[in-house]
Amino acid sequence: MTTATLSTFERSLGRLDVESTRTSADELGETLASVTLDPVVGAPLPFENYSLPDWIRTDPTPAELEQAKTGVTAAEMAVADYGSVVIRATPDATEQVSLFPDVHVAVVRAADVVPGMPEAFERLAEWTAEGDSAIVATGPSATADMGALVKGAHGPKEVHVVVVE
Amino acid sequence: MSSTRDEKAARIRHFLATEGDAVAEGTRGFNAGRYESVARLDDYEELKDRARAIKEDAIERLPELVDQLRESVEANGGTLYVADDADDANRYIREVAERKDAETLVKSKSMTTEELEVNDALQSDGVDVVETDLGEWVIQLADEAPSHIVAPAIHKSREGIADLFEATFDTEEPLETAEELTAFAREKLGERIAEADVGMTGANFIAADSGTLLLVTSEGNARKSAVVPDTHVAVAGVEKIVPSVTDFQPFVELIGRSGTGQDITSYISLLTPPVDSPTVEFDDPDVPMTAGGTERDGSSVPSRTSDREFHLVLVDNGRMAMREDEQLKETLYCIRCSACANSCGNFQSVGGHAFGGETYSGGIATGWETGIEGLDVAAEFNDLCTGCSRCVNACPVKIDIPWINTVVRDRINRGEGGRLDFLVEGLTPDAEPGGLDLGKRFFGNFSTVAKLGSATAPVSNWLAGTRPARRLLAETVGVDPRRELPAFRRETFRAWFERRGGSEVPQARARREAVVYPDLYTNHVQVERGKAAVKTLEALGVHVVVPDVPSSGRAPLSQGMVSTAEGHAHEVYAALAEHIDADRDVVVVEPSDLAMFRREYEKFLAPKSFERLDMHSYEVMEYVYGLLHAGAESTLLSAPDERDADERDADDAGVAYHSHCQQRTLGLESYTVAVLEDLGYDVVTSETECCGMAGSFGYKREYYELSMDVGEPIREQFEAADAADRAVVASGTSCLEQLDALLSRPTQHPVELVAPR
Numbered sequence: 001m002t003t004a005t006l007s008t009f010e011r012s013l014g015r016l017d018v019e020s021t022r023t024s025a026d027e028l029g030e031t032l033a034s035v036t037l038d039p040v041v042g043a044p045l046p047f048e049n050y051s052l053p054d055w056i057r058t059d060p061t062p063a064e065l066e067q068a069k070t071g072v073t074a075a076e077m078a079v080a081d082y083g084s085v086v087i088r089a090t091p092d093a094t095e096q097v098s099l100f101p102d103v104h105v106a107v108v109r110a111a112d113v114v115p116g117m118p119e120a121f122e123r124l125a126e127w128t129a130e131g132d133s134a135i136v137a138t139g140p141s142a143t144a145d146m147g148a149l150v151k152g153a154h155g156p157k158e159v160h161v162v163v164v165e
Numbered sequence: 166m167s168s169t170r171d172e173k174a175a176r177i178r179h180f181l182a183t184e185g186d187a188v189a190e191g192t193r194g195f196n197a198g199r200y201e202s203v204a205r206l207d208d209y210e211e212l213k214d215r216a217r218a219i220k221e222d223a224i225e226r227l228p229e230l231v232d233q234l235r236e237s238v239e240a241n242g243g244t245l246y247v248a249d250d251a252d253d254a255n256r257y258i259r260e261v262a263e264r265k266d267a268e269t270l271v272k273s274k275s276m277t278t279e280e281l282e283v284n285d286a287l288q289s290d291g292v293d294v295v296e297t298d299l300g301e302w303v304i305q306l307a308d309e310a311p312s313h314i315v316a317p318a319i320h321k322s323r324e325g326i327a328d329l330f331e332a333t334f335d336t337e338e339p340l341e342t343a344e345e346l347t348a349f350a351r352e353k354l355g356e357r358i359a360e361a362d363v364g365m366t367g368a369n370f371i372a373a374d375s376g377t378l379l380l381v382t383s384e385g386n387a388r389k390s391a392v393v394p395d396t397h398v399a400v401a402g403v404e405k406i407v408p409s410v411t412d413f414q415p416f417v418e419l420i421g422r423s424g425t426g427q428d429i430t431s432y433i434s435l436l437t438p439p440v441d442s443p444t445v446e447f448d449d450p451d452v453p454m455t456a457g458g459t460e461r462d463g464s465s466v467p468s469r470t471s472d473r474e475f476h477l478v479l480v481d482n483g484r485m486a487m488r489e490d491e492q493l494k495e496t497l498y499c500i501r502c503s504a505c506a507n508s509c510g511n512f513q514s515v516g517g518h519a520f521g522g523e524t525y526s527g528g529i530a531t532g533w534e535t536g537i538e539g540l541d542v543a544a545e546f547n548d549l550c551t552g553c554s555r556c557v558n559a560c561p562v563k564i565d566i567p568w569i570n571t572v573v574r575d576r577i578n579r580g581e582g583g584r585l586d587f588l589v590e591g592l593t594p595d596a597e598p599g600g601l602d603l604g605k606r607f608f609g610n611f612s613t614v615a616k617l618g619s620a621t622a623p624v625s626n627w628l629a630g631t632r633p634a635r636r637l638l639a640e641t642v643g644v645d646p647r648r649e650l651p652a653f654r655r656e657t658f659r660a661w662f663e664r665r666g667g668s669e670v671p672q673a674r675a676r677r678e679a680v681v682y683p684d685l686y687t688n689h690v691q692v693e694r695g696k697a698a699v700k701t702l703e704a705l706g707v708h709v710v711v712p713d714v715p716s717s718g719r720a721p722l723s724q725g726m727v728s729t730a731e732g733h734a735h736e737v738y739a740a741l742a743e744h745i746d747a748d749r750d751v752v753v754v755e756p757s758d759l760a761m762f763r764r765e766y767e768k769f770l771a772p773k774s775f776e777r778l779d780m781h782s783y784e785v786m787e788y789v790y791g792l793l794h795a796g797a798e799s800t801l802l803s804a805p806d807e808r809d810a811d812e813r814d815a816d817d818a819g820v821a822y823h824s825h826c827q828q829r830t831l832g833l834e835s836y837t838v839a840v841l842e843d844l845g846y847d848v849v850t851s852e853t854e855c856c857g858m859a860g861s862f863g864y865k866r867e868y869y870e871l872s873m874d875v876g877e878p879i880r881e882q883f884e885a886a887d888a889a890d891r892a893v894v895a896s897g898t899s900c901l902e903q904l905d906a907l908l909s910r911p912t913q914h915p916v917e918l919v920a921p922r
Contacts, residue, residue, distance in 0.1 A: 059453045059454065059455050060453065060454065061450060061451050061452055061453050061454065062445050062446060062447045062449070062450045062451075062452075062454065063450035063451055065445065065454070066447075066450075082428060082429050084429065084433075089392070089436075089440050089441055089442040090441055090442070091441050091442070091443060091455060092455050093442060093443055093454045093455055094442070095388065095392055095440075095442045096392060096442060096443075096445060096454065099385055099388055099389065099392075117414050117417055117418050118414055120414075121410065121411050121413060121414040121417075122411065124410055124413075124435055125375075125409065125410040125411045127435075128372070128375040128377040128410045128435055128437050129374070129375050129410075131241055131375075131437050131441075132437060132441065133377075133434070133435060133436045133437045133438070133440045133441065133442070134434075134435050135388065135432055135433070135434050135435070136417070136429075136432070136433035136434075136435070137431065137432055138429045138430070138431055138432075138433075139431055140431065141383065141384055141385040141431055141432070142383045142384070142431050143299050143300075143347055143383060143384045144316070144425075145298070145299035145300035145303065145316065145318055145347075145384075146299060146323060146326060146343040146346040146347045146350070147321075147322060147323025147324075147326060147343045147346070148323065148342075148343035149343075150343050150344050150347040152347070152351075153299060153347055153350075153351060153383070153384035153385060153386070154297070154351055154354070154355070154358075154384045154385035154386040154388075154389055155384065155385025155388065155389075155431070155432070156385075
């Protein structure tokens with residue numbers, strides 16, 4: 001990942017009206033506190049050197065999932081050209097946590113931002129070859145079926161991307 | 166015959182009135198979005214080429230890929246079932262539902278399940294089937310069929326949806342805004358997803374190497390349908406398989422842009438089922454999703470494991486036979502993006518309830534419905550493709566959709582049984598079957614009609630204009646009495662050229678030599694534009710010849726008379742070959758004929774012959790542009806300030822230009838604009854895909870009103886304040902005729918505007 005790729009990613013997010021925040025591993029907890037609305041649920045981050053702060057409940061129940069305003073998950077890859085975050089479907093309910101609450105906060109490592117879809121699909125081919133599933137999510141859930149574009153159909157109304165450098 | 170025409174006209178009138186406005190707004194928005202979105206791609210053409218190549222390869226190797234996919238799915242722990250037809254698929258799905266004791270099944274949008282009518286099959290077993298895509302849900306509540314393959318409820322207005330919800334749910338608060346309607350639907354459907362026993366999805370693509378499904382969605386309902394219940398049934402046409410996950414990439418970049426004009430949809434799910442995500446047991450709301458066994462307070466509950474079940478149902482239903490059909494095979498490359506519907510003038514006006522069959526709608530639907538349902542279903546709407554070709558460049562897998570429509574039209578013509586008719590028979594030196602629709606035969610043999618018309622003009626024009634003749638034309642061949650007929654000229658373009666003694670530029674002094682192709686309309690009807698073309702080329706130093714060359718075969722081809730058109734192609738090439746050998750360029754005034762030379766003749770001529778004609782033929786303004794850029798003096802042409810003051814204000818250089826649909830598909834609109842601008846004209850171009858006349862289409866009684874409706878946007882544009890005073894020019898004969906009908910000011914071909922006076 002180059003700084004140009006990261007800037008491209010942020011510009012793409014801007015076009016989608018998706019807010020993004022750069023932070024460091026040390027300041028991740030504070031950053032998340034500033035971009036989440038209570039109640040918050042989360043899925044454990046699969047990153048080596050840091051994890052979600054303790055105040056974010058992971059392993060939620062269905063009831064907690066439904067009541068949560070914000071879901072925090074890792075995005076193990078991001079696509080600069082499109083402003084997409086890639087959410088792996090994991091046994092600890094990453095997909096559900098990213099899908100049900102009104103706000104999805106995606107935590108992306110700067111090193112995981114790839115320039116475009118060709119690079120993304122090279123990596124996705126490796127994941128799926130191992131039986132994994134993933135969602136390339138670009139902006140909030142949306143529909144135009146009710147006569148005008150509406151954000152937040154069955155999924156989140158709002159997405160916030162936190163980039164950890 | 167006549168009553169069929171009346172029924173068709175009535176049906177079209179109904180959909181124009183009830184659904185046309187909503188469809189027009191939606192599809193034109195998608196279409197405009199497509200242009201903007203693909204323009205943002207640096208490698209658009211390359212992506213289309215790759216997408217096409219992947220599909221060609223996949224369909225070629227389909228049986229082998231099915232075997233590979235079966236291994237992948239089974240290795241992942243799922244099952245794969247190849248269903249021969251709809252009944253077979255439904256039987257399998259019903260058995261799955263029965264084994265699961267399913268009370269509720271939630272579905273995400275899938276046209277293939279519409280094809281199967283699986284909802285009816287499951288509901289007859291007592292399974293409550295709930296569509297969760299908002300558009301599909303609206304359609305389900307209204308008990309209607311989708312009118313568009315991507316946006317199924319595109320024909321419904323927001324007000325119509327609000328009324329439907331109110332009537333169905335007896336809502337307490339009135340729902341008005343799109344936000345309120347969406348929130349209401351989300352809540353209602355959320356409850357249904359929570360209680361669902363089975364989730365059913367489609368699949369846009371399936372990778373044989375890993376068993377991964379790719380789902381293109383925006384709402385999130387497919388994600389919920391696949392992840393909440395423990396059983397997932399995916400239903401897809403067998404043609405959806407591609408070799409590997411990396412093959413998904415060009416499609417992911419193209420499908421949203423091509424369809425709704427989105428660079429990418431919100432969610433591209435790559436599911437390799439059974440997925441690792443835990444099921445969501447809303448019946449046990451306080452048990453953490455992952456562990457099972459313990460509630461938050463520590464008390465114990467029965468342990469549950471996430472034993473997900475996955476079934477992939479691949480539907481044949483005629484597809485493997487389509488694969489063996491050289492002409493229909495291309496249909497299987499279709500990725501159901503809807504670009505061919507959104508870019509189609511007729512579809513924009515009337516929508517998929519008229520322009521569609523049992524399941525599919527829009528241009529490519531002719532291929533699908535022929536292969537899946539049969540010719541009789543395709544015959545009901547096939548004529549709505551006018552061959553304008555605006556969908557050709559829009560298709561992300563480069564399917565020649567007009568050609569499929571032409572081939573199917575030909576098969577329909579041949580399938581109707583041998584009824585000969587004395588009246589038209591004398592006018593029809595074609596190779597077509599006796600039962601061919603009289604209207605098709607009349608328009609398809611327009612060359613004979615035109616020759617007779619000129620030979621007997623002006624008597625033929627007076628006669629054709631009389632009421633008894635118009636009635637006869639209406640009843641026998643279906644010419645709408647509201648249309649003005651083309652007036653045949655007694656002196657044809659060729660006769661004029663002979664009379665003046667050939668070219669005024671001697672060969673010895675000529676910059677180039679060129680054939681001006683005397684197409685049917687230029688020769689018999691629009692003679693002035695032929696003269697203008699000759700004078701323009703001569704002013705730029707070209708020695709012109711106007712030889713006797715047969716008509717291109719466009720007219721018969723548009724009626725599905727393929728073998729007649731093929732005969733024309735060989736005759737035209739034979740007549741032009743010696744001129745090409747003599748290093749003469751072939752200049753064509755009528756864009757639909759040039760498009761024959763450059764596109765359709767590839768199907769008829771030997772590859773080298775096609776290439777030679779293609780390389781040496783030019784649209785007239787394209788040729789003028791080339792001459793000017795090769796150093797010819799533009800001052801010899803008519804610039805705005807030289808205009809005749811009697812015609813309009815001498816200082817008015819404004820031009821409103823409508824190119825021709827097939828000309829634009831060939832990328833030739835810009836030459837006319839460039840030449841006019843170089844000469845000092847101020848040009849606005851029409852934004853519409855097709856004027857609606859489309860050759861003979863708009864003359865036909867059953868399509869007259871549709872044709873005029875398709876022309877409405879161009880009328881609005883050219884009558885708007887910034888265009889109302891501009892001179893109207895158009896490249897195609899039928900466009901000029903349509904503009905004459907739509908507008909109250911005169912029209913002409915651009916070459917008439919620039920020809921020296």
